[in-house]
Amino acid sequence: MQFIRERFAYLFNSTKGLILVAIAMIGMETTLFGMLSGPMAEMGVRDWVIKNLGMQIVQAEREGRIIILYHSIAMAVVAIETYMITSLVRMKTFYIKAVRVLITIGYILTMIFGMGFAYWGHNWALHGVYIASLSLIFFAGLLLTIGLWPWNKEYNQPDPAYASIRGFDMERAAFFTTALTTLISVLFGAVPGSFFGNGFETFLAENIIRYPEKTPMEFAVIGHLHIMLALICVMITLIIGRWLDFKGILHKIAMPLMILGAIVLSLGVWGVVTPLEPVAHMIIYVGATPSMLAALMLVIFGWDKLIRQGTANINKPGILQKFGALLNDPLRFGPLWQMVFMNFTTSGVGIFMAIRLDEIFRVWPAREERIELTGHWHVLSAIVATIILLYYGDMIGLQGKVRKLYGWAIIILSDIAFAAVTIFEMKRLGVSEATQQPLVNTVMLLIDFGLGMLLVILAMVMGWRLLDLFKSKGRWTEEIDHELAPEVK
């Protein structure tokens, strides 16, 4: 009993244990449900899984199933970000404990009962618990936002190296703003979710994108999915900034930009359900610009710091030595690189599409446009996941060759997959439907290879952590008291 109690305390009471559980849950869910689509379906794996796990797949409910699947994975990601925030940012113990309890119960029940409802028949009790679990997560978010309240003098920033106005901590304000806008943005999904979900008549946004007339509820769904993902990205940027101890002049410029970006971006997206809809996109562009500039400043700061630290012992380092120092630690270089890489696979594609929408993309059939839309946000979500995995690698103390191999494998494998997805999305620019198959085969192979190997690496880490739990003096015994704030690099 003692054995179980101690492990349970680690897994559900410590920051690193909670993050481990959430990563493991996402890994298992991704592996299982990833077998139901794409090449796995082609190879017959999908049918085998459905049959042997007794899933009840109704054709008309595919969109509903997928929405629940996305939500259950996203809730675990939000939980991981929340654990990180509560461990990195000063907060009253009550809020830390309450937020963690609520969000942990919330995301686990969301996964179990949401997926149970979606894939194993319509037991409405399961749906009820799923909705209740999402509500718990919302309540956790509410407490987190209160806990992050930046106007409490206790949380003033005395160090002039960080962004502050008369002690008012701008970084904390950025965390607070992002949490608050996320909470409000949740409502833009919850209201239409109730409207469509009650009749189980939901839809995927990418399927209605070309319709000239959309209802406010449809606009709300489209806005919700965009802003939630954007704010998850803003939050992970803030988290990585804190981990790398972002400070100095760039921090002082970046934090107000982060706040401004989160507010304007959110206002633009919320605006799609108001009479502001015709200009909402312009507001969104205006809001996205400061957010991305702030992220760029973090990248410049972080890479400069890596170079400085890596060349500290060298008198007048050359360009190659600086480059070597930059790439020396993939776990710290990687998250920032992924933010840069995101511009090729997501922002770049999005901007190109926006500029040439009618000339190129809307000449193609809707199905092609759907591939681009779903592709670029899948990549964005996966980039967030890789950033979390890179940070997690540092968190669990990977050292030496293992650290390098783990870090570079995540960066290279994921970027191969993401680049291949981007080629797949944009293939019509260079190849016709009739002659596309060799290219499709190649990029599919690269996607499967990249993501498959990534999951294998994740499985190895999870396997190692599982075995570690059986040791009386395993790494978990050290991690049980670790917090992230003291480990800021």
Add this chain to the structure above:
Amino acid sequence: MMGTIRLLARETLLQAKKSRFCWKLPQTCVLVVTILLLAGCATVDLDAPIPSFETGIDPNAWATIPAGEFLAGQAAEKTLIDHDYQMMITDVTVSQYTAYLTESLAAGKVKTGEYKGRKAVIGFYPGDVFHNVKHEEKIEAGEWIFIPLDDPASRFDFDGVKFTPKSGYENHPMTDVTWFGAWDYCGSNGGRLPSELEWEKAARGTDGRALPWGETMVLNQANFYANRDPFEDMSSFGSRTSPVGFYNGNTYGDYATLSNASPYGLYDMAGNVWQWTGNIYEGMHYRFMRGGSKDTYAMDLRAWVRNNATPTYFSPGVGFRCVK
């Protein structure tokens, strides 16, 4: 080409193994990616021989769909179609369409010429009302492209006077035809393109089923992406069209099919080619297609799934059938 690539890949892997490639991950990845990208540039033989089968299904036959309510859309809402109508039991075939083209060209109803820099068959369309909605494009009265004449994926030949199906494609669905080309064919034959609702009712009957034959998708019941039919080669040209009515329960060689007939006896209402429908919606120039195709995953074969494109769009995965 493929043999060289395979040899190169094998050699690379052997070399990598010798040099303990686990610790040379970046180099190995770059090499593998390069080889794969080279493989991705392989050319496709669009005129590769295609197996020929007689399906026994008459493409000149029509089925009657009676007036009445049916369950429409993903949410299966009761919807009334207040008239009987007849629909072709198969897609328009290459034989049928080339015969129409030859006749129409001879009669001066269509002509050959250039459309936006490419050789094409062009013909008159009276235009649509323009509402000036965002993204809407004008479809004015004038000459529009019916089919391209310079697309290597076309399944017909043209000698300047006569259009003839390429060998083996006579009973395949006519593809590479724009909405205008489909619209004119149906009109010239005393019919019209089906509305989306007419199409959907014909495909799924009145009981709300997702697919013409029921609920479950089986590989040998419709032509969709990677369904392993005798016409596809996923390592080369990918999926190709199948003869209309191919999936009728017959066995062809060692390939046994299940019938995909709809409750009204229409074939290929799921898969093979997307089918143009006739609706013109206010504020948008896009035309809608139904049924999924040889190039789509099974999810697009569900009866309510819509695809759309500009009316000038043509593709080796898009065809049509008519109603009257």
